[in-house]
Amino acid sequence: MYLWHPVIIDDYLPVDRNGELLCSYSSNRNELWVSLIEKAYMKVMGGYDFPGSNSNIDLHALTGWIPERIAMHSDNQAFSKDDTFRMLYQRFHKGHVLITTATGVMTEEEGDRWGLVPTHAYAVLDIREYKGKRFLQLKNPWSHLRWKGRFSERDEKSWTPELLKYLNFDPKTAQKFDNGVFWITWEDLCQYYDVIYLSWSPALFKESSCIHSSWDGKQGPVKDVYSLANNPQFRLEVQCPQGGAAVWVLLTRHITDKDDFAQNREFITLVVYKTDGKKVYYPTEPPPYIDGIRINSPHYLTKMKLTGGGTHTFTLVVSQYEKQNTINYTLRLNGQWKGASAGGCGNYKESYKHNPIYQFNLEKAGPLLIELRGSRQYSVGFEVLTVSTVGDPGPAGFQRKSSGDYR
Structure with a gap:
């Protein structure tokens, strides 16, 4: 959905000392619409020094x-x-x-x-x-x-x-x-x-939906090469007719600063996963259904051609190359993982217990995300297990979970 915005301009146009126009104009000097439309657009974009x-x-x-x-x-x-x-x-x-x-x-x-x-x-x-x-x-x-x-x-x-x-x-x-x-x-x-x-032409599509959102620059790492946990993600569900359907998803980054346009340093893309709409934590697990190319344009279009009727569900992940903003964390754990404290995986029963162990308390039930990051030359993983609880959590209560294969 697109909204038309009125732009108020006057009828003054830039000229040189000889009275020649210093803007776009029609070869028919009785036509002013080209110059006026350009002036309105230049006003929206910050001026003629756009x-x-x-x-x-x-x-x-x-x-x-x-x-x-x-x-x-x-x-x-x-x-x-x-x-x-x-x-x-x-x-x-x-x-x-x-x-x-x-x-x-x-x-x-x-x-x-x-x-x-x-x-x-x-x-x-x-x-x-x-x-x-x-x-x-x-x-x-x-x-x-x-x-x-x-x-x-x-x-x-x-x-x-x-x-x-x-x-x-x-x-x-x-x-x-x-x-x-x-x-x-x-x-x-x-x-x-x-x-x-x-x-x-948007008239090619019978259905459309528009979502306006924001991505706080303080969330997540500079690079999302290893984790997508902090990236904006959306669940897309399409009821596809028997003959198939085309679904286009347009990602548009809003630009409100002229210097942003001039520098042109933000590289964005949209990555599509077939995970039944579930959140994606790792860029390659599972492999993307449609991988995106990061380009320094405010618009990125992803086109999907669906075959076969029924419900098709996707996870859409917004990605950005090397965010420049400072990273802040709500909780930071500092320590070393080397020498005597590097106990290896669970196959080494005697030394495994020497690995770093952190204990934290949760006052109420709710979702919890834990991330472990290390140098790329090492494969790492971790386990989370319940030590004690207040009251009976029942059979559905959390007991133990592993991060899976070392990566």
């Missing part, structure tokens, strides 16, 4: 559509050229998605050679396929600087009369005026561009 973002973030703020990021050159994310193009072609022409694409880091020489701006977003205006050739029509939002590679307006070798007619493109007319619009093959886009940003 450090910048990407088109996924911007379109989500302006439309509320669901953002997705497809990395074309990532070691962590599988990318299929054919499957991705087919999906983009079908969904674009059905009006389900808005598409932008962005270049990555490149040298000034490379940018000049290919007519591309490094780390810059382009709008996708059209997608076509003709006799096995796949094309996208892109627009540089600057309304100038176009692609200089194959099938550019000055390429005299690649074009055929049939293809020009199919795409309704006249290279000679295009040479007279650079409006930033050009055609590029899908193969060249995959080679010279870095990422594709998708903004999906």
